[in-house]
Amino acid sequence: MNDNKNIKYIEHLIDLYFESRTDSAEETQLRRLLASTELTSAKIDEARAVMGYFAASRAIEGREKRKNAQTRILPRVRLIDIAASVALIAAFALALINLRPGDDSNRCLAYANDIVISDAAEVMGIMDDDLSAMREATEDFEAELIDQMQSIDIDL
């Protein structure tokens, strides 16, 4: 007796479902009942077959959609990542080269009072003056150092 009632209730939900009059709670309940009940009738079996097919199709469709989304997004993401990686490696390589701060450009310039002196002989003349100042100062430093050492020797 109860079985009949239940069968009728399920068939009622099935009718509502195929007439698109079920709300989401009723639809969920119907799916759960079809999946769990051992009750059978022509309508219930038919609904189970159709809804099972739809559920399976939806699952496959969902998987394919996710797969398609991945295949669409992944190449774009990977291209950006690869480009960024290449740029990163190139930048680090340049940085490593620059750690040795050599200057391969050919320059021979002097600047004074907003005037650029590009005459090489004149610039080299300034360099000579600089290095002469360096020589004199270094000689003075060494002479004083020797004096100090000698005075320490005498004191000892």
Added chain:
Amino acid sequence: MSQILLLFTLLAIAFGQAAAQTGLNIDSAFDGRFRSSPDAVETEISGKTLKNSALDTYRSITLTEPALTSEIEALVLKDGAAAETRQVRYIEGRLYYAYYIFKPVDNYRRYLFFINGFLKGGKKMTLIYMAGEATPEQINKLISGRK
């Protein structure tokens, strides 16, 4: 992920730019600030002109105005902390003479020389930066050849 890589790329580029400098504090003295001064002479020599000296960079600043020297003195003192070899002399608490040799990288050496002649009645201050494969002995020969 891409944003992180981009950030690292920008950092690496910035690092590269920084490394392109001499790596010394005196870099800021060579930023062009003295080029328009009537009391300064700045030189910039690199490449072929220096090939006989085993140097690839030579830069100098000569100042004939004592008031301008303290800024350079401070920079030179900072660089002295990183030098491998130092010869330093002070007069009345001021840096008078400094000759620094920095630790070589792949046989690439950097030298910094400073003399403040004003402290001994002179008329100029000289700052020299040299870099290249020249050894300290070659630098000594280079300067001793000047009379």
